[in-house]
Amino acid sequence: MCVNSNAYRYTIVGIALVVSLLASILSSTSPSGSQAHSLQMLGMVSRFFEIMIPFLAVGSLIKYLFSNPQS
Numbered sequence: 001m002c003v004n005s006n007a008y009r010y011t012i013v014g015i016a017l018v019v020s021l022l023a024s025i026l027s028s029t030s031p032s033g034s035q036a037h038s039l040q041m042l043g044m045v046s047r048f049f050e051i052m053i054p055f056l057a058v059g060s061l062i063k064y065l066f067s068n069p070q071s
Contacts, residue, residue: 009066016062020055024048 025048 009063012066013059013063016055016059020052020059023055024052
């Protein structure tokens with residue numbers, strides 16, 4: 001597979017997105033040791049998006065680095 005091909009770029013970006021989604025889901029669903037409350041659920045959702053931002057940034061950087069500057 002050629003490094004400059006679209007299939008390679010989409011594969012790399014897809015892998016980065018899947019890894020970031022899995023890491024965010026696993027980190028936000030980790031056991032906290034106390035009973036679940038509505039505020040705790042809100043905190044988990046907030047933590048999910050807080051953790052997701054760096055992974056999305058890395059995915060965007062990878063996409064930018066592999067993008068074709070002529071298009």
